Amino acid sequence: MGFEYALVHVKYTIPPGIILSLIYRPLSTKLDIYKIAFLITVAVVSTIPWDSYLIRNRVWTYPPNVVIGPKLFDIPAEELFFFVIQTYNTSLLYLLFSKPTFHPIYIRTERPPAHPRGPRNAQWRFYKLLGQLLLAMIIKAGLDMVRGRGRTMYMGLIMIWAGSFLMLLWSLAYQFIIGLPLSNTIIPIILPTLYLCVVDTFALKRGTWVIEGGTKIGFHLWDGLEIEEALFFLVTNTLIVFGLVAFDNACAILHAFPDMFPNVPSLPSPLMLVKALINPASRYDEERINGLQDAVDRLRRKSRSFYLASAAFQGRLRIDLLLLYSFCRVADDLIDNATSAAEARIWIEKFRYFLDISYEPSQAKIVAKEYVEAQFPPDAQSALLQLPTEYLSPEPFNDLLRGFEMDLAFSKLQIGGCISPIEAEFDLDLYARRVAGTVAELYLELVFYHYRSSISNEEEQLFLQAGGRMGVALQYVNIARDISVDAKIGRAYLPLTWLHGEGLTLEAVIKNPQGTRIEKLRSRLLDRAFEIYEEARGTIEDLPDEVRGAMRVAVESYMEIGRALRQEDYEVKAGRATVPKLKRVRVAWQALNK
């Protein structure tokens, strides 16, 4: 009996596990814990027969004086623990690097593109076959090596065992294995492999475990590291990462296609995951995938705060929030970028008509599709067609359009004067409630829909009230940030009563939106924003666990723009105050840790 192998864990495998757990804790979800538990179970169950065979055939051995004693199928307890801790550590690394990834956009239909803009997907089946062929050749080569029972035996056994599982994972999830960003796959494979190679070198040199002479090739990658050991760590980490990729691929399919999978529990059963993966790719809804791709691209380009916040949401709620953002953004842009008030009004009417027919139950989808295809530019269409109107009420959208209509009241008079719809603070509140309070309401309706069992009707009302106020706070920050940008298009949202109080006129602000008096008014807007924010933010803590942290991130990332505006040396991009990336990540991190 000895403690040498146990000490390897105490010194080298448990500390990274603790560090990674602490880092990942604020990001962790119930689904992540389920994923890791699932992977550990599969890893332990699939490795036991193989490892036991190696030990019984004396391919590798553990001197009795280095292990404590208890064994399962001849495998020492320390070795069994190694399967668990390696899977745990590599899984956490994978989860950390893949957190920002929005998985549904990596699903491919494997059909020729439906329209010229569509992605070329037909070659994917060829990639699948190519990978399967390669893995079949590796398994065959492994079998040949093992047959001789000589120096290539250990190498051959690794190739047969890992090749078979890789074949299964590749066949199920090759789209994601190839398509996901390399940071999601290569880093969590290579980092722990290198680390374990170094640890293994110490262990082999000290004789903690021994690879028997007659079953190894005898090639060292560096002094003390057998090539078989390096390959073993490489393939086991690859298996863990590909297993997680397959899990994410299955969840992405389940979450992206509510028509195919109407009810998906928060922790889908293994059977459901397999069903999702074996569902033929030709059945996927290509318009849905393209719509999701458009929505993510739009969010990434247009709002760095909400893009970061979106990573903190999960599953179908994350998808629906992206689609809601996409719709609001397209509406705001088409109306704002119109060349005249008359054109802007036409867009508002088109959106209004679209909403009317979408909420008209008979054949709503078909009629709305025809209308959108005829009336809206191609790059805006998916934002309308994918809007989840089934579980969002129409009133907030109509109010949002009323808010956009208020913008049309800004105009330049021929005599040189300007008109503003924001006479007093009351008008500013009304405007903010319409353009942002409504967004908060819609946002929360999505939360209620996806977490309906855990929120009562009375709670819903309280959330809607506080959420609406929070929307107003964010809009005040938005206005404080954009005083100069708005002035360029002939608008100033500062109430006329405030301007007059400072001896300013609307024309003067639009002409020169700078100076101490403007800064004073900017501060006043921010004071109001933070006052409302303070009133409303406590309610976030009563939201369901699964959304609380993410909601804080969304609100805090935006309010941070307000905090930056209060410091005089803020960073400006395209004429707007912006929060540097590192700072944004720190704010999100703190919001998750609260």
Ligand SMILES: CC(C)=CCC/C(C)=C/CC/C(C)=C/CC/C(C)=C/[C@@H]1[C@@H](COP(=O)(O)OP(=O)(O)O)[C@]1(C)CC/C=C(\C)CC/C=C(\C)CCC=C(C)C
């Ligand atoms: C995580 C994620 C993907 C969130 C998406 C949020 C979303 C749907 C935002 C809509 C954005 C949008 C384009 C709306 C059109 C009207 C508008 C311009 C509103 C202003 C947004 C600012 O966006 P941006 O800076 O990109 O706009 P411009 O470049 O100036 O055009 C607003 C400031 C409104 C944003 C309001 C919210 C997101 C609601 C906030 C409230 C909550 C999160 C609820 C909090 C809950 C409780 C219980 C307090």
